[in-house]
Amino acid sequence: MTCEGESFCNLLYRMLGDIGLNGQREEGFQAAGDFSGRIEPRARADEAHGRHIKRILQCMFALVGLVLTFPVLVICAVAIRLDTSGPIFYCQKRVGQHGRPFEIIKLRTMVDRADGKGPKLTESRDSRITRVGRWLRKTKLDEIPQLINVLGGEMSFVETRPEAREYVALCASEQKRILDLKPGITGPVSLAFINEQKLLAAQANLEDFYI
Structure with missing residues (x-):
């Protein structure tokens, strides 16, 4: 990876992610404010901007x-309905920023009501996957509907x-x-860990893999 490539990655992080606007950057602004006594308010305004x-x-x-991706979503939706009965989308409660719960949206990849028919963690051999x-x-492609979560x-x-x-709840503070x-x-x-499904398939206990 060249320096130009690294700079491009950093640019993507700043544009599309929260990295670069976290506490470390704020601490840097505060340090600069301590130096001149006048920079911190402007730094906060720049951060808000x-x-x-x-x-x-x-x-x-x-x-x-x-x-x-709308045409792709339509094709996927038709394929899901032709393959199995049940809803096209799968919504699940997840923990968001500052611990606020929200519903993540995906295209359904498992049988209807799969959460009550087996373990919560799945791997590629899971019989519930359609x-x-x-x-x-x-x-x-099942991740595309999360663009709605980004809009929200x-x-x-x-x-x-x-x-x-x-x-x-299992995480340390x-x-x-x-x-x-x-x-x-x-x-x-x-x-x-883009090959996560292969890694999970090799685990006897899926819960231990994440813990």
Whole structure:
């Protein structure tokens, strides 16, 4: 990866994610304010301005993304209904920024009411995953509806993935600091473990894999 590539990644993080607007940046502004005695208020105003710009950019990208992927969503919706009975979309409660719960939206990839028919964590061999669902998961097309969550201000593009409340409850207080940021559609960890389904398939106990 060249320096130009790294700069491009940083730019994406600043435009589409909450990284770069967290507490570390604020501390840097405060330090600068302590030096001159006058910079901190302006730094806070700049930070608020940056948040507004980032929000506008995210809405624009999400709206354009929904328009461009609408034909794909229609095809996926028809395939889901032809494959199995049940709703097209799957909504699940997740923990968002500052611990606020929200409903994450995905295309349904499992049989209807699958949550009550087996473990909460799934892997590629799970019998509850439908035929169309396996393809949707492999191509990540089931994540497209989360652009609606971005439009609603519940999610960002690039950040850590949102977790269910029961898993957040297992985290240490230091780990829960991640809740200061909005969850994202994707992030560095998701990209690093893009073969998650293969890793989970090798685990005898799926809960232990995450713990």
